[in-house]
Amino acid sequence: MAKAKFETPEFRPYPVIPVIKPGVMKDSRSFVSKPGMQESLGYPGELVDNWQEVAINKLGELLTKYRSLRVYLDTCVKCGSCTDKCHYFIGTNDPKNMPVGRQDLLRQVYRRYFTLAGKLFPKLVGAKDLTRDMLDDWYNYFHQCSQCRRCSVYCPYGIDTAEISMAAREILDAVGYGQKYCNEIIEKVYKIGNNLGLPGPAIRNTLEGLEEDIKDETGVDVRLPLDEEGAEVLFVPPSADFFVEPHVDGLIGYGKVFHQSGISWTMSSHASEAGNFGMFIGSYENMRRVSMRIREAALDLKVKRIVFGECGHAWRVAYAFLNTLAGPFDFLDKRYPIPQHICEFTYDLIQKGALKLDKSANDHRRVTYHDSCNVARATRMGHKPGGQFVIPREVIKACCNHFYDMPSDTIYDETYCCGGGGGLLTDELMEVRVKGALPRMEALKQVTDDHQVTHMATICAICKSQFTKVVPYYGFDMDQIISVHQLVGDAIVLNVNEV
Amino acid sequence: MGGGNKEALMGFWTTFYALSFYVATLILILGVGYKIYQYTKTPAPLKIPTTPAPLTTGGVVIRMLLEVILFKSLFRSNKWIWLFAMIFHGALWVILLRHLRYFIDPQWVIYPIWELVELIQPFGKYASFAMLFGLLGLLARRLFVERMRYISSASDYLMLVLLLVIGVSGVLMSFVTRTDIVQFKAFMLSVISFQWQNFELSAYQMPPDSMLLVHLAAVILLMIVFPFSKLLHAPGVFFSPGRNQVDNAREKRHVAPWAIKQFEAPQT
Numbered sequence: 163m164a165k166a167k168f169e170t171p172e173f174r175p176y177p178v179i180p181v182i183k184p185g186v187m188k189d190s191r192s193f194v195s196k197p198g199m200q201e202s203l204g205y206p207g208e209l210v211d212n213w214q215e216v217a218i219n220k221l222g223e224l225l226t227k228y229r230s231l232r233v234y235l236d237t238c239v240k241c242g243s244c245t246d247k248c249h250y251f252i253g254t255n256d257p258k259n260m261p262v263g264r265q266d267l268l269r270q271v272y273r274r275y276f277t278l279a280g281k282l283f284p285k286l287v288g289a290k291d292l293t294r295d296m297l298d299d300w301y302n303y304f305h306q307c308s309q310c311r312r313c314s315v316y317c318p319y320g321i322d323t324a325e326i327s328m329a330a331r332e333i334l335d336a337v338g339y340g341q342k343y344c345n346e347i348i349e350k351v352y353k354i355g356n357n358l359g360l361p362g363p364a365i366r367n368t369l370e371g372l373e374e375d376i377k378d379e380t381g382v383d384v385r386l387p388l389d390e391e392g393a394e395v396l397f398v399p400p401s402a403d404f405f406v407e408p409h410v411d412g413l414i415g416y417g418k419v420f421h422q423s424g425i426s427w428t429m430s431s432h433a434s435e436a437g438n439f440g441m442f443i444g445s446y447e448n449m450r451r452v453s454m455r456i457r458e459a460a461l462d463l464k465v466k467r468i469v470f471g472e473c474g475h476a477w478r479v480a481y482a483f484l485n486t487l488a489g490p491f492d493f494l495d496k497r498y499p500i501p502q503h504i505c506e507f508t509y510d511l512i513q514k515g516a517l518k519l520d521k522s523a524n525d526h527r528r529v530t531y532h533d534s535c536n537v538a539r540a541t542r543m544g545h546k547p548g549g550q551f552v553i554p555r556e557v558i559k560a561c562c563n564h565f566y567d568m569p570s571d572t573i574y575d576e577t578y579c580c581g582g583g584g585g586l587l588t589d590e591l592m593e594v595r596v597k598g599a600l601p602r603m604e605a606l607k608q609v610t611d612d613h614q615v616t617h618m619a620t621i622c623a624i625c626k627s628q629f630t631k632v633v634p635y636y637g638f639d640m641d642q643i644i645s646v647h648q649l650v651g652d653a654i655v656l657n658v659n660e661v
Numbered sequence: 662m663g664g665g666n667k668e669a670l671m672g673f674w675t676t677f678y679a680l681s682f683y684v685a686t687l688i689l690i691l692g693v694g695y696k697i698y699q700y701t702k703t704p705a706p707l708k709i710p711t712t713p714a715p716l717t718t719g720g721v722v723i724r725m726l727l728e729v730i731l732f733k734s735l736f737r738s739n740k741w742i743w744l745f746a747m748i749f750h751g752a753l754w755v756i757l758l759r760h761l762r763y764f765i766d767p768q769w770v771i772y773p774i775w776e777l778v779e780l781i782q783p784f785g786k787y788a789s790f791a792m793l794f795g796l797l798g799l800l801a802r803r804l805f806v807e808r809m810r811y812i813s814s815a816s817d818y819l820m821l822v823l824l825l826v827i828g829v830s831g832v833l834m835s836f837v838t839r840t841d842i843v844q845f846k847a848f849m850l851s852v853i854s855f856q857w858q859n860f861e862l863s864a865y866q867m868p869p870d871s872m873l874l875v876h877l878a879a880v881i882l883l884m885i886v887f888p889f890s891k892l893l894h895a896p897g898v899f900f901s902p903g904r905n906q907v908d909n910a911r912e913k914r915h916v917a918p919w920a921i922k923q924f925e926a927p928q929t
Contacts, residue, residue, distance in 0.1 A: 228706065229902060242812065447923075
């Protein structure tokens with residue numbers, strides 16, 4: 163690892179609210195998108211000459227399309243409730259990383275061009291012109307938001323900074339000032355089929371290799387099928403699950419669960435990506451284009467159900483938006499949720515007694531669970547509100563004897579983002595990512611001190627990648643991060659099907 | 662100053678305040694009405710309730726009530742802001758109800774509305790101190806907490822100052838200077854019922870009381886700025902998709918008209 167050019171924040175002995183240090187993260191800037199990527203997403207290749215006019219018009223258009231944006235820009239009373247709630251503010255002290263500080267970058271411009279008070283008395287109401295400095299602030303600070311929605315939990319009006327930052331990124335794309343990380347990945351989905359850019363044959367090879375590994379280890383033929391027409395279930399994992407540690411051990415876990423369930427399943431080389439970065443850039447159109455691949459794959463493979471793998475923002479798009487974007491799914495079996503989360507799927511099997519689990523297989527692990535932000539605050543699992551907290555924990559507890567939760571104000575809907583979500587999981591933003599992980603690392607430290615926790619399980623590809631990269635900065639080991647379905651896979655007793 | 666001059670002066674203030682009251686009411690109703698129309702017309706194309714969220718409309722009603730009456734989310738967030746905000750808004754409601762007395766003729770309303778308005782009078786009077794306490798608390802936070810100062814514009818302070826002016830002038834009238842409230846009510850009822858011919862009689866004119874003139878001017882100003890300011894949080898909170906949406910994305914397809922038009926070719 164290259165030597166860091168910044169200091170890792172110290173653990174705070176008790177949670178004081180940081181003093182503000184204006185501008186300290188002003189230069190923390192992700193790479194700007196390249197012309198080709200921009201164009202394949204339907205945006206201008208580079209910053210257009212009349213960017214100011216285009217940006218204002220785009221904002222005007224979004225105001226008529228999204229009630230959230232209109233209401234959230236109008237209703238903030240600057241009460242201060244959200245000011246200490248963002249992990250990026252806690253880690254960096256930059257006031258433009260306070261949720262309201264971030265929103266105000268867009269709100270000031272909204273007031274200047276779209277409200278009577280801002281047109282007549284800009285100074286009085288804090289309205290500002292859209293200058294080049296402002297545009298750069300938009301670029302920098304709206305790419306220091308992981309759209310985790312923690313601020314929205316505490317806002318008396320439910321103002322969600324994620325909605326504001328999505329709108330801002332859409333405006334930036336519209337003027338030709340997109341972000342490389344997100345747009346490159348979306349382009350890869352269009353051209354190859356997934357975020358990692360793994361072509362079908364590479365996925366097939368990997369899966370065959372993994373099948374052999376499982377056979378060697380367990381002596382059982384667990385299949386990891388790809389593109390098999392007529393399967394009952396289309397399973398859509400994040401592409402990181404094919405290739406990256408510790409994700410891939412989760413994939414093995416999914417395979418073992420399907421194997422034991424006796425339900426036929428397949429993955430798809432066309433829909434080989436659960437993640438949908440169209441959401442990060444606030445683009446309904448691109449989000450829809452990515453989502454349609456899953457519908458197409460489901461139709462082509464003639465499946466009856468769709469199940470998603472462990473991926474946070476992906477589950478948000480799947481749970482909350484898929485029906486809107488790519489529905490209606492009349493051709494699927496309505497007895498099951500459309501779509502279903504792999505944790506719901508596994509939990510149902512556990513409830514039915516269809517899985518034999520040997521908890522002692524995980525006795526060398528003392529486990530805690532990180533609620534991924536978008537799963538926690540934008541989705542649900544099961545039939546009751548809050549199922550997204552209960553079901554993954556029940557799955558873990560069915561597989562482990564030693565489970566301990568982190569402090570209550572850092573889990574469930576108060577969970578902290580891993581620090582790498584929302585299009586920030588790129589190396590040039592490492593400072594933001596490390597600093598943004600501070601509150602989660604403090605919680606992990608506490609549960610490590612109190613309960614000698616050895617592993618933090620999670621159900622998000624981004625969380626897993628981010629944590630393996632940043633936990634060493636805080637004195638933890640990257641091997642401590644684990645997929646929930648790795649715990650399941652290790653505990654599952656194969657071929658003892660008693661149903 | 663001769664008596665004639667004074668009468669002419671109060672005649673002027675009577676006309677001025679009566680007209681201002683009409684204008685301010687029109688601006689308030691049309692302005693807020695327009696914003697509500699705008700919020701209603703703008704679609705929410707995606708399901709974005711902050712979860713865990715209710716699964717039924719009834720559940721959403723309960724969630725909204727907990728937010729607008731008890732400020733539930735604010736309570737989870739910050740007990741100080743919650744305390745000051747709760748005291749201020751709670752007191753404001755009691756005070757507003759108390760003021761119905763000046764706008765209602767007992768003969769206009771059915772039993773027991775007038776009796777209730779009478780019952781609330783003493784509570785309303787003392788609630789004004791609570792309101793001032795709440796406002797001062799909010800102002801102090803804004804002035805002395807560094808993060809709050811950073812996010813505050815001039816208008817954020819002025820809004821509190823305006824409310825303080827209304828509160829202080831009101832308290833002074835109730836407890837110190839004593840305004841001719843019978844005459845004020847005669848004026849106000851004439852304004853409301855458009856009985857302009859009454860204004861020729863001095864018993865129906867604005868009472869000659871500077872504190873009352875200040876109080877009403879501040880209230881009229883507040884009514885005028887309402888639709889153009891952050892006071893829109895009052896209607897706005899009901900339109901927040903994060904709070905008012907039912908969590909049923911998987912069960913019920915939700916698509917905005919513009920999205921259908923843009924992406925889904927017409928079927929017929």
